[in-house]
Amino acid sequence: MTDDAPTDAEAACFEAGIKFGSxxxxxAGTPVSPDSADSVATAMEEAIENQPxxxxxxxxxxxxxxxxxxxxxxxxxxxxxxRFLEVEIVVADGGLEVVARMAMEDGYPxxxxxxxEGRSSE
Amino acid sequence: MTDDAPTDAEAACFEAGIKFGSxxxxxAGTPVSPDSADSVATAMEEAIENQPxxxxxxxxxxxxxxxxxxxxxxxxxxxxxxRFLEVEIVVADGGLEVVARMAMEDGYPxxxxxxxEGRSSE
Amino acid sequence: MTDDAPTDAEAACFEAGIKFGSxxxxxAGTPVSPDSADSVATAMEEAIENQPxxxxxxxxxxxxxxxxxxxxxxxxxxxxxxRFLEVEIVVADGGLEVVARMAMEDGYPxxxxxxxEGRSSE
Amino acid sequence: MTDDAPTDAEAACFEAGIKFGSxxxxxAGTPVSPDSADSVATAMEEAIENQPxxxxxxxxxxxxxxxxxxxxxxxxxxxxxxRFLEVEIVVADGGLEVVARMAMEDGYPxxxxxxxEGRSSE
Numbered sequence: 059m060t061d062d063a064p065t066d067a068e069a070a071c072f073e074a075g076i077k078f079g080s081x082x083x084x085x086a087g088t089p090v091s092p093d094s095a096d097s098v099a100t101a102m103e104e105a106i107e108n109q110p111x112x113x114x115x116x117x118x119x120x121x122x123x124x125x126x127x128x129x130x131x132x133x134x135x136x137x138x139x140x141r142f143l144e145v146e147i148v149v150a151d152g153g154l155e156v157v158a159r160m161a162m163e164d165g166y167p168x169x170x171x172x173x174x175e176g177r178s179s180e
Numbered sequence: 181m182t183d184d185a186p187t188d189a190e191a192a193c194f195e196a197g198i199k200f201g202s203x204x205x206x207x208a209g210t211p212v213s214p215d216s217a218d219s220v221a222t223a224m225e226e227a228i229e230n231q232p233x234x235x236x237x238x239x240x241x242x243x244x245x246x247x248x249x250x251x252x253x254x255x256x257x258x259x260x261x262x263r264f265l266e267v268e269i270v271v272a273d274g275g276l277e278v279v280a281r282m283a284m285e286d287g288y289p290x291x292x293x294x295x296x297e298g299r300s301s302e
Numbered sequence: 303m304t305d306d307a308p309t310d311a312e313a314a315c316f317e318a319g320i321k322f323g324s325x326x327x328x329x330a331g332t333p334v335s336p337d338s339a340d341s342v343a344t345a346m347e348e349a350i351e352n353q354p355x356x357x358x359x360x361x362x363x364x365x366x367x368x369x370x371x372x373x374x375x376x377x378x379x380x381x382x383x384x385r386f387l388e389v390e391i392v393v394a395d396g397g398l399e400v401v402a403r404m405a406m407e408d409g410y411p412x413x414x415x416x417x418x419e420g421r422s423s424e
Numbered sequence: 425m426t427d428d429a430p431t432d433a434e435a436a437c438f439e440a441g442i443k444f445g446s447x448x449x450x451x452a453g454t455p456v457s458p459d460s461a462d463s464v465a466t467a468m469e470e471a472i473e474n475q476p477x478x479x480x481x482x483x484x485x486x487x488x489x490x491x492x493x494x495x496x497x498x499x500x501x502x503x504x505x506x507r508f509l510e511v512e513i514v515v516a517d518g519g520l521e522v523v524a525r526m527a528m529e530d531g532y533p534x535x536x537x538x539x540x541e542g543r544s545s546e
Binding site (some may be wrong): 333351 | 454464
């Protein structure tokens, strides 16, 4: 028996990671202002929800952080980056449901698994 | 006299080019389906309108081409690329107004200046 | 007891997914030709190897596919997309090693886990 | 007579702008460290040189700025952004040659035309 084959739960966690990396690196760098924050958040949600097994994506552009960044700047917009984002992604495959989140930790946009429900061994 | 300094009209055309390159390379590769086409189009418009001297951006995701591409595919979404886009960008600076457009020509998403109004020499 | 907390192996698979999504959506859309294929492949490898727990990234730009695409086109370059890529990523965390790969399947760039070694329960 | 048609020099400046916007928004967000700076710089140069009428692209990743940013951070890499870049692009079309540059000004990565040589009216 080969015990190095992925379990269904591991495969679902891999899928959740793909969605996070896709979301971040597709949209990081987008010009963003308080006025355009909602439209990029909606586009990020709907774009990534197209990907396989992606049940739901919730993107919150943190307008407080955005306004703090713009207050220090001569410009009235900036580039979208992790500092301005809170994201939750739910992946569902078969009976499995994986929830993962991104938020800032020590100045780095940390992506983490929150929970995995429905493992077949449970 | 140095005659190689840019004119105001040339600078405005450079600005229009920046907006087109930005729009295309920021959003190319985004997962897109008929259901999510409107949200990515709106995000593209509002994101690029943040850039300096950008008066208006109009993005049309060609849903006919999108549905034709999906009909040939096992997937129900694809990646955003020039084949699916028609774009017009208007840059205004001082009394100058530059209009530029992108549409497919020979299978290549050709970006072109359409008009420049208000040159100081006129 | 909450049995929905992620295992170390599930967390490592999530990390491997992040690397794949990042690599793909950062670099998809890059102008590429047979002459520039090596430099983008090297940049992709070295960029993603910066990410946490990423032991090794191997990117092969499929020059046969690239030349086939260019033969059908009036242009001498095209946009980087999954059709032109074969990728292997190795993530290592503690005693765990996750190997994942991307290759075309039915016209879609399928990213899959290949193996997970070193689970603590083994 | 329509005096709003673009001149050859204006069209060349538009092309130069496209290259700058493409370069910036394709590669902004790439994970970068002092060790991987050279490979991303080379990939940026060779990718954009594929585009029409692009004679030469020179990208310098400012390792001093990169090390200063990393000294303030818990991570050993960061995201590529304008703060870390100096870029020169030369576009040539017919007898025209346009030189444009990007460098930081007031915390914003300013892209500017430097010179245009060979206008037909000269």
